[in-house]
Amino acid sequence: MKTATMKAQMLTALRRIELKEIPRPRVQGPTDVLLKIKYVGVCGSDVHYYETGRIGSQVVEYPYQVGHECSAVVVEVGSAVTSLAAGQAVVVEPAVSCHMCDQCRAGRPHTCRKLKFLGCPGQLPGCLSEYLVMPAECCFPIDGKITLQQGVLCEPFAIGVYAVQQSAAGMSMKVGVLGAGPIGLSCLAAAKAEGVQTAYVTEIIPERMAIAQQAGADWVGSPRTEDVVGAVMQREPEGLDIVYECAGQQETLDQAVEMLKPGGKLMIIGIPREDRVSFCPDLIRRKEITLINVRRQNHCTQKAIDLVAQKKVDLDFMITHTFDFEQTAEAFEVVAGYRDGVVKALIKVG
Numbered sequence: 001m002k003t004a005t006m007k008a009q010m011l012t013a014l015r016r017i018e019l020k021e022i023p024r025p026r027v028q029g030p031t032d033v034l035l036k037i038k039y040v041g042v043c044g045s046d047v048h049y050y051e052t053g054r055i056g057s058q059v060v061e062y063p064y065q066v067g068h069e070c071s072a073v074v075v076e077v078g079s080a081v082t083s084l085a086a087g088q089a090v091v092v093e094p095a096v097s098c099h100m101c102d103q104c105r106a107g108r109p110h111t112c113r114k115l116k117f118l119g120c121p122g123q124l125p126g127c128l129s130e131y132l133v134m135p136a137e138c139c140f141p142i143d144g145k146i147t148l149q150q151g152v153l154c155e156p157f158a159i160g161v162y163a164v165q166q167s168a169a170g171m172s173m174k175v176g177v178l179g180a181g182p183i184g185l186s187c188l189a190a191a192k193a194e195g196v197q198t199a200y201v202t203e204i205i206p207e208r209m210a211i212a213q214q215a216g217a218d219w220v221g222s223p224r225t226e227d228v229v230g231a232v233m234q235r236e237p238e239g240l241d242i243v244y245e246c247a248g249q250q251e252t253l254d255q256a257v258e259m260l261k262p263g264g265k266l267m268i269i270g271i272p273r274e275d276r277v278s279f280c281p282d283l284i285r286r287k288e289i290t291l292i293n294v295r296r297q298n299h300c301t302q303k304a305i306d307l308v309a310q311k312k313v314d315l316d317f318m319i320t321h322t323f324d325f326e327q328t329a330e331a332f333e334v335v336a337g338y339r340d341g342v343v344k345a346l347i348k349v350g
Helices: 044-052 148-167 182-193 206-214 228-235 250-259 281-287 301-309 325-336
Strands: 005-013 016-023 032-041 069-077 089-092 131-135 139-141 174-178 198-202 219-221 240-245 260-268 290-293 319-324 344-348
Touching: 005 325, 016 325, 032 089, 032 148, 044 325, 069 131, 069 148, 089 148, 139 301, 148 182, 148 240, 148 260, 148 301, 148 319, 148 344, 174 182, 174 250, 182 198, 182 206, 182 240, 198 228, 198 250, 206 219, 219 228, 228 250, 240 250, 250 260, 250 281, 260 281, 319 325, 325 344
Parallel strands: 174 198, 174 240, 198 219, 240 260, 260 290, 319 344
Antiparallel strands: 005 016, 032 069, 032 131, 032 344, 069 089, 089 139
16 A cells, blocks of 8 residues: 655755655554644744754754644544544644653653653654644644634743743733743733733844834833843832843843842743853842743643633734745745744745
């Protein structure tokens, strides 16, 4: 019998993506779900692999299929799946946990010892393909409550929801968001949904600065044109309660520590390209700053979907570009070069 095939976009070298014909996945286990991919979002981590071929110890072996933000429609389900049916639209949670290790048992499946994540070398192939098989537990029905395009945004937004949840942000708090890419804007939207009093945003790309303002930031500044620490401290002499660092830069980590009040929390979400970053121990000790690393999302995908469905947040402003599947290489070049005011680029597969 001839093996069924599908089209997939594959990394074949640094800064090179090619359309390939590969075997189509199929339902094998009782909890498997075969999905037809509709939209894929281009994430900053995808661009790390595209430009450098690695993130830390995770190194690409070519050819490789990236992508982890997607919405899809169910095609077929395994014999034990009762929560989903063919034709349902879903948001895909890209992490597959073992549910057996100490981390899973402690309610931390996102740091599972055997975690497998879409589009990560050595783990699972990405979703930049026509079809994908995932466990049923990773498929969240949207049932017409949100669009397929909004469904893609729920993956990065869930990270923002988790970051804000971990920081215990709430009413009367004053927060900073450093970096207004999709993750920073997700943190901003999630923090505003929790009713924070004031939100300060820094960003170096003018188009993203304007979008952050439209998205509800109370103040937006660029470290390229002004002293952002001085500007924020002039407005908030006591400092900020929480800063979400979403740029992954030494510069923004330093700015975050300076902006925080004593006892403040620094949420580290951005992924630095360097192997090491540093902090001034005297400053973080005297201020007793709490450093919290945020690892993806943890039980926050459904909450992200609900916030969008209930119109407590509007994420549509993030989608600045949509490309056809055949234009995937162009989409990656646009995102990698921060061209044309791009915030979130979607690739239409279906």
